Amino acid sequence: MKRLPLEGIRVADLTMVWAGPFATKILAEMGAEVIKVESPQAWDLVRTLIPMPGVEEFWNCSYYFNDYNRDKKSVTLHLADPRGRELFLRLVERSDVVIENYRADVLDKLGLGYEVLRERKRDIILVSMAGFGKTGPEREYVGYGPIIEQMAGLASLTGYGDDGVPYKTGISYGDPVAGAAAAGAVALALIRRQRTGEGAFIDLAQREVMATLIGEAFVRASLRGEVPPHRGNRDERYAPQGVYRCFGEDRWVAISVRSDEEWRRLAQAIGRPDLASLTLPERKARHDELDRAIEAWTEQIRPQVAAQVLQAVGVPAAPVIDTEAIHDDPNLVAREFWVTLPHPRMKPWRQPRSPWRLAEANPTPRRHAPLFGEHNTEILGGLLGLSQEEIAELEAAGIVGRAPVDARPGG
Structure with a gap:
């Protein structure tokens, strides 16, 4: 060195x-x-x-x-x-x-x-x-x-x-x-x-x-007098977005859909082609329903598998890794x-x-x-x-x- x-x-x-x-x-x-x-x-x-x-x-x-x-x-x-x-x-x-x-x-x-x-x-x-x-x-x-x-x-x-x-x-x-x-x-x-x-x-x-x-929030408040609402794991621009329960104790996967095409791919992957045609405004309005549909799929598989399946079709997804599991993360190792x-x-x-x-x-x-x-x-x-x-x-x-x-x- x-x-x-x-x-x-x-x-x-x-x-x-x-x-x-x-x-x-x-x-x-x-x-x-x-x-x-x-x-x-x-x-x-x-x-x-x-x-x-x-x-x-x-x-x-x-x-x-x-x-x-x-x-x-x-x-x-x-x-x-x-x-x-x-x-x-x-x-x-x-x-x-x-x-x-x-x-x-x-x-x-x-x-x-x-x-x-x-x-x-x-x-x-x-x-x-x-x-x-x-x-x-x-x-x-x-x-x-x-x-x-x-x-x-x-x-x-x-x-x-x-x-x-x-x-x-x-x-x-x-x-x-x-x-x-x-x-x-x-x-x-x-x-x-x-x-x-x-x-x-x-x-x-x-x-x-x-x-x-947190400059973006300050700009919004200064220019428009708006206080951003609490969104939890959701996003103002993308939908659906959230952290979804997976198979196993306290296991989760994070998913974010940024476009109509990504949504179509996600809908197919989770076996819900009937939802594939929803537009962004429709997805925002039905966010709770879509969260339940996604979680019905993710809760049957482990987070690493869910992330791999979605990543393979171009949907942003990653397993939520806790402070114990991160010690054995393959990339960090x-x-x-x-x-x-x-x-x-x-x-x-x-x-x-x-x-x-x-x-x-x-x-x-x-x-x-x-x-x-x-x-x-x-x-x-x-x-x-x-x-x-x-x-x-x-x-x-x-x-x-x-x-x-x-x-x-x-x-």
Whole structure:
């Protein structure tokens, strides 16, 4: 494997939970040295939120944490203590990027705002990922993915139309999209620094990132004052369209008919030539009836078979794959998408590799997420020049540590 695009870049990572760690995971996958900074008194809560049951070091045994923090290093520093703060600033002097997703006021309260960082490293890049941005009346609100969805307008587009109740997505969708945006912001700032020699402060509001992804709905509301109705799995232009029950427990196939010709082919395939002549307006008016006719056919066969039959006659269709079955998806297996990393405290499991495959440097996960404070000696001693005695004194004072203070599973 040749040189990855971010090799030689060092990131001081203050992020926690999902959005921020997802951003720094991308940077790590692309070759950056990402140093995750946690306090013994205020760690990334995902370490203890959903740990493996019945293990001693549960803070090192969370699949959730390990998924978003692989390829990183861990150093612990109590930033609210002047000694921990000073050590972090020394780390900043040796870093290219600082990234955080605290509430908007936290970094300044710690005495680590952008101007402070610039005094120690003139060309430092700071990315702040507060849920609602660093300015404005909502700046002090805490933003989690489900809240971001609601306040960015996404939930207004979801639901089934019969009761007007919005639905959130199955995941906290605002988190990973904000993380991807933050990783892109870092790349742009690095390019700018290479050209100008200047650092940057990037105020990236997670709510605003989410809002940019539903532009069509905003245009419709702005131009015509219309709020799109909830359509469930249906479409404004195509009919019929939906997700149909198949043979087996909780097995489904997705089907979308875009033209009269595709409908004729579908009607023949499901043994209902009597419906083949229906026009688009007629199909929309009889959508419920057509859904029942399609499902009478699909519920007798497995979703993969239904999809293959329809694809063979030119009708868009695909099986709905759950998070268990996707691990054995033939295409993903053939592309070696899943990798297994050894972990000193956990059983190995299959994880997705980076979706960005550079022809000259194909990134693949290199190591498990770090144990709490695993690299204290390497970072504090090797990088910052502290002696073993000094590190031991900091541990005794609670400035650094090898375990979260008073940690409890699930909290």
